[in-house]
Amino acid sequence: MEKAVPKTFFINDLKQELAHSINDKSCCMLAEIAGFLRFSGSIIFKQRPNISVAMRAPSFAAARHYKMLIKAYFGIDVNMMDAGMLDVGKKGIVMLELKDSDVSKQLLRETGLLKVKQGRDTVVSGIDSEIVKQKCCKKAYLRGAFLAAGSMVDPGKSYLLEFKTNGLALAEDLLKLLKPAFKFSARVRKRGEHYIVYMKRFLDIRDLLAIMGATESLIKMEDVSMKKDLMNNANRLKNCDSANIDKTIAAAYNELTAINALKARGLYDGLSVPLKSAADARLSHPEASLSELAGVMDPPTKKQTLASRFRKIKQLSVSE
Numbered sequence: 001m002e003k004a005v006p007k008t009f010f011i012n013d014l015k016q017e018l019a020h021s022i023n024d025k026s027c028c029m030l031a032e033i034a035g036f037l038r039f040s041g042s043i044i045f046k047q048r049p050n051i052s053v054a055m056r057a058p059s060f061a062a063a064r065h066y067k068m069l070i071k072a073y074f075g076i077d078v079n080m081m082d083a084g085m086l087d088v089g090k091k092g093i094v095m096l097e098l099k100d101s102d103v104s105k106q107l108l109r110e111t112g113l114l115k116v117k118q119g120r121d122t123v124v125s126g127i128d129s130e131i132v133k134q135k136c137c138k139k140a141y142l143r144g145a146f147l148a149a150g151s152m153v154d155p156g157k158s159y160l161l162e163f164k165t166n167g168l169a170l171a172e173d174l175l176k177l178l179k180p181a182f183k184f185s186a187r188v189r190k191r192g193e194h195y196i197v198y199m200k201r202f203l204d205i206r207d208l209l210a211i212m213g214a215t216e217s218l219i220k221m222e223d224v225s226m227k228k229d230l231m232n233n234a235n236r237l238k239n240c241d242s243a244n245i246d247k248t249i250a251a252a253y254n255e256l257t258a259i260n261a262l263k264a265r266g267l268y269d270g271l272s273v274p275l276k277s278a279a280d281a282r283l284s285h286p287e288a289s290l291s292e293l294a295g296v297m298d299p300p301t302k303k304q305t306l307a308s309r310f311r312k313i314k315q316l317s318v319s320e
Contacts, residue, residue, distance in 0.1 A: 010154045012059075014209070014217040018147050019061040021213045023140060029073045031137035034111035034128070035144025036066055039165070043108065043123055051121070053104045055096040055148075062147050063094035070096075074110070076103055126173035138181050143212040145174065152205070155224045161205045163197040171195035182211065248289045255282050255310050258317035267316065275316075278309040 023029045042054045055078075057063035063080050070076050079097045098104050105121065108114035112128025114121055132138045145163060153160040165171040171188045174197045178186040184204045189196050199205055202225060209218040259279045262268045271279065278301075281293055288296070290310075294303045 010156075010217070010220070011152050013220075014152060014214055015058055015147055015150075016061055017214050017216050018143055018212060019059065019065040021065075021143060023069070025136060026073065027134060027137050028140035029069055030111065031131050032140040032144040033066065033069055033073060034113070034131045035141035036148045037107070037111050037144075038113055038127065038148075038170070039145045039163070040148030041113070043104075043113070049121060050101040051104050051108075052101065053098040053107060057094045057096060058147065060094050063096055065147075067096060070107070074107060076107065125167055125169040127170065127177060132177060135181065138177060139211045139213075142177065142208070146212060155202075155205075155221045156228070159200055159202045159205055161199050161208065164191075165195045165197060166193075168195050171197050178208075182207065184208065249287070251290065252282065252286055252288070254314065256286060258310070258314040259283060261317040262313065265317075271313075271316075275309050275313055278306055279313060282310075 023032060037053070037055060040056045042056075044052045044054060055066065057066065060080075067078050067080055070078055076098065079099075081095045081097060082093075098107060105114060112131045113124055115124055116122070127141070132141045149164045151162050151164070163171075163174055165174060168188075175186055175188055178184040178197070178199075184199055184207070185201050186197055186199045186204070189198065199208065206218060206221060209215075209221065259268070259282060262271070262279075268276075268279070277297065281297055282288075285293055285296060290306055291303050294301045294306045297306070
């Protein structure tokens with residue numbers, strides 16, 4: 001198993017890196033907030049039309065990142081709370097909460113998660129196309145979505161990156177975001193109550209890390225991949241060498257069997273000079289390959305010529 005990237009820490013390091021990314025453009029700030037909120041947020045309808053928002057962050061670094069991002073873009077303060085203090089099963093999870101109904105609606109509407117239809121606030125099930133109109137915003141949105149609901153298998157084991165979504169509409173919109181814009185070979189499958197958008201190709205995963213701004217994790221992944229390729233090539237060569245050795249031993253065994261059969265029948269001494277010299281060389285070098293044997297012949301003989309002589313010896317050993 002590849003030891004350069006510990007199997008339980010690659011995803012943590014990746015998300016830690018993403019949580020320290022910086023957006024220079026306001027449109028990308030909004031897109032990243034929208035991606036994180038759409039994939040991690042819960043909209044709580046208290047007593048209509050009053051609502052509040054809760055977001056689930058995978059770490060304090062991620063929670064702090066989005067608290068600061070929301071403050072920078074909206075001028076809104078959100079509360080941070082360690083979910084593990086209330087539920088040991090949620091250790092490491094940090095909640096971001098916004099309880100003011102009017103402010104919550106502002107946040108949800110500007111990020112494309114809430115729209116008014118027939119006079120009522122309606123939650124948008126997919127991704128608002130206006131939020132991800134520009135390519136730079138698509139990248140920022142994917143970063144937010146991955147920090148909220150992304151996972152990745154350690155590249156030392158296999159290549160698999162996933163986004164967990166809570167509905168087919170969101171999964172299909174994410175798929176559209178990944179495929180037409182960036183040409184990724186992403187797919188969707190159902191797992192329990194969720195729809196998983198996943199990628200299994202090394203190049204796709206590598207390029208997505210680059211798009212999201214995870215340069216350090218990308219370098220680690222490429223390093224692991226290179227070492228895996230070297231190990232696989234070494235194993236293939238080793239297996240190939242073993243197979244060649246097995247073939248050499250089998251060929252030599254068959255030649256020795258034929259020579260001994262000729263001896264048993266009293267035909268060995270009557271062999272022609274070329275055949276007898278080949279047989280003598282094999283008896284003197286029972287483990288040599290055909291190429292090695294051709295080199296020790298006196299005079300040296302071509303491998304093809306020696307192979308022809310042994311075919312003749314085998315034919316004579318079984319002839320009546």
